[in-house]
Amino acid sequence: KREAGGACAVRLVGPRAAGECTSLKRLHYAEPKESYQKMQSFPSGTTVSYVCRPGYRRIPGKSLAVTCMDSQWLEPEPFCTEKSCSRPEDLEHGSAHIEDLKFGSSITFSCEEGYRLRGASEISCVIKGADVGWSENLPFCEQIPCKPPPSIANGLYDERESYVYQTTVTYRCVDVPKGMDRFSLIGSDSIFCTHDADNNGIWSGPPPECRVVKCDNLQVQHGKKITGFGPSYSYKDSITFECDPGYSMKGSQTISCLENSTWHPPKPTCVKNMCAAPEITDGELIPLKTQYSKGESVRIKCNAQCTLPDGAGEMTVTCEGGETWSSLQNCTCRVVDPNPHISHGRIIAGLKSSYSVGDVITIECYAGYTLHGEANIQYSGENRWTPEVPTCHLSKYELQKFPLALKMYIMGGLKRDSTPCTAKYTSCTA
Structure with missing residues (x-):
């Protein structure tokens, strides 16, 4: 306060009164009335009036006042609630x-x-x-709308004012004057309006094409057409063939004209109802002939050491005509060592990984052993040798070196002997 003569008087502010509240209580749904907003302190027992914030309305019957008590604002029961927006009308589709x-x-x-x-x-x-x-x-x-469908050369579709979701468009080829090659519709004749991931209208696929397709007028030797007599053929036309009596068909009976002017599957053939002798390795045919009639059977017998896939040694197959055999299988052979086993001996000449009939090998025994049989033997087929494979026995000279008990043990065919050991020798366990 300014005193007389221009001097200023300073008013000292004392300590906060006991129990007073300082700042106003903050509520998210209401604010103090304007008259309270600049006040700095509120004595205990002070009541402050609030007003609802924008977006909120007063709850009927609730007090809008907040009271300070012992330095704290009492927590009021909510007295404002959110306003509500109007319920929107139903959304069509x-x-x-x-x-x-x-x-x-x-x-x-x-x-x-x-x-x-x-x-x-x-x-x-x-x-x-x-x-x-x-x-x-x-x-x-x-x-969802689609743009007008694409136009195609030599083709047309029924136009509309608009094209929306699920609208189907069907194409057709234009007619041509009599005597001219007609156009074929290649691909699906219809497309429909659909949508992509962003709900933009698109067509379900590319449109078809209209172009001239001509397939050859085919003939099958020893056969005839029973449907599709021609004489000209275009896209999707088909022919069914039948073979003459005594002939069987190889291939598909019915073929169709493709968009690239080719037939599919390929044209069949009619072959005489005969079968050439099946090609069998490591086995023989019984009876063996150059050709067999339809319905005739032949027995396949595998060679020694050879079997069919199921383990059997032979099987019977039947000519079905048209060079086709029923359930034809081949023989497979086990790999065996063709060389004879010679205990205490070896082959010194003619050794091979496989032998043909007439091949000769020479056998000798290891030192201390004597050959019993012929040293030279000849292969006669199917792992047989002529004369028989010789054997090697311990020589008499070597036997004389052994003590009596062991000699009798060896000569006795590896049987135990009760003969007592002589001096300088002790009994051993065989």
């Missing part, structure tokens, strides 16, 4: 996902299959002036 209509809440929208949303997909309840309202205009669902 779509739906609104509503959890709440109160201030601050949001609504999301979606459309049925084949429709897309125009406008905001989400709106919120916000403050608008003194009240609340929706943040955006309500959206709507429109049927």
Whole structure:
């Protein structure tokens, strides 16, 4: 305070009064009336009046006052609540996902299959002036449109004013004057309007083509056509053949004209109802002939050491005509060592990994052993030798070196002997 003569008086502020509140209590839904907003302290027992914030309204019957008591603001019972926005109208061909209509809440929208949303997909309840309202205009669902379908050369389709989801367009080829090659429709004749991941309208696939397709007029030797007599053939035309009596068909009976002017499958052939002798390795045919009639059977017998895939040594197959045999299988052979086993001996000449009939080998025994049989033997087939494979026996000279007991043990065919050992020798266990 300014005193007389221009001097200033300073007023000292004492300590805070006991029990007073300083700052105002902050509520998310209400604020103090303007007259209280600049006040710095509030004595205990002071009551402050509040008003609801924008977006909120008073709850009827609730007090708008907050009281200071012992340096604290008493926690009031909520006296304001959120205002509500109006419920939007039903979305035609779509739906609104509503959890709440109160201030601050949001609504999301979606459309049925084949429709897309125009406008905001989400709106919120916000403050608008003194009240609340929706943040955006309500959206709507429109049927997904497609651009006009593509045109094709030498073809046409029925045009429309618009093309929307699920609309189907069917193409056809133009007619040509009599005597001219007609156009064939290649590909699916129809496409339809659908949509991509972003709900933009697209056509289900490429359009077909109209072009001239001509397949050759085929003939089958020893056969005839029973359907599709021609004489000209275009796309998707077919022919069915039949063989003359005494002949069987190899290939497909029915063939069709493809878009590249070729037949599929290839033209069949008619072959005489005979079968050439089947080619068998490591086995023989019984009876053996150059050709067999349809229905005639032949026995396949595998060579020694050879079997069929199922382990059997032989099987019977039947000529089905047209050079075809029923369930034909081949023989496979076990790999065996063709060389004879010679205990205490070896082959010194003619050794091979395989032998032909007439091959000769020479055998000798190791030192101390004597050959019993012929040293030279000849291969006679199927692992047989002529004369028989010789054997090697311990020589008499070597036997004389052994003590009597061991000699009798060896000569006795590896049988134990009770003869006592002579001097300088002890008994051993064989």
